Amino acid sequence: MWMAEVLEFEALRALVxxxxxxxxxxxxxxRVAPSxxxxxxxxxxxxxxxxxxxxxxxxxxxxxITRITFGDLADSGSTVARESREPQSFRxxxxxxxxxxxxxxxxxxxxxELAERGGAxxxxxxxxxxx
Numbered sequence: 001m002w003m004a005e006v007l008e009f010e011a012l013r014a015l016v017x018x019x020x021x022x023x024x025x026x027x028x029x030x031r032v033a034p035s036x037x038x039x040x041x042x043x044x045x046x047x048x049x050x051x052x053x054x055x056x057x058x059x060x061x062x063x064x065i066t067r068i069t070f071g072d073l074a075d076s077g078s079t080v081a082r083e084s085r086e087p088q089s090f091r092x093x094x095x096x097x098x099x100x101x102x103x104x105x106x107x108x109x110x111x112x113e114l115a116e117r118g119g120a121x122x123x124x125x126x127x128x129x130x131x
Contacts, residue, residue: 009034022072073101090115 013029020026035041057068071080083089084103090112091103106112 007034022075024072024074088112 013032017026017029020029054068055070069080069083071078073081073084075081080103083105086105088105088107089103090106092115104115
């Protein structure tokens with residue numbers, strides 16, 4: 001008997017599919033397959049645990065300062081897509097062509113300017129230059 005039949009893999013995939021909201025997620029779910037590779041399974045479980053940690057943190061009542069929001073940036077109507085277009089939103093290292101998918105928000109202009117410069121502080125005279 002195949003492992004997929006024993007674990008009722010297709011039934012499990014259908015159950016998980018009820019929670020998938022994006023086309024990207026549906027594509028990823030379609031590629032998921034049973035595995036007996038222990039190292040792969042341990043790695044996948046570690047990633048899952050990390051993801052659950054983020055989701056649990058996001059579900060906790062928090063101030064706006066530490067709020068974590070997850071969503072689909074490709075869906076222009078989603079909360080994260082709308083917030084990413086607001087003037088208070090910025091990304092880190094996007095000038096390097098890394099296309100980061102994490103957006104940060106700050107009401108403080110100097111924080112956004114610092115991120116725009118790539119984290120480099122403005123050049124000021126050092127102690128040696130002042131003396």
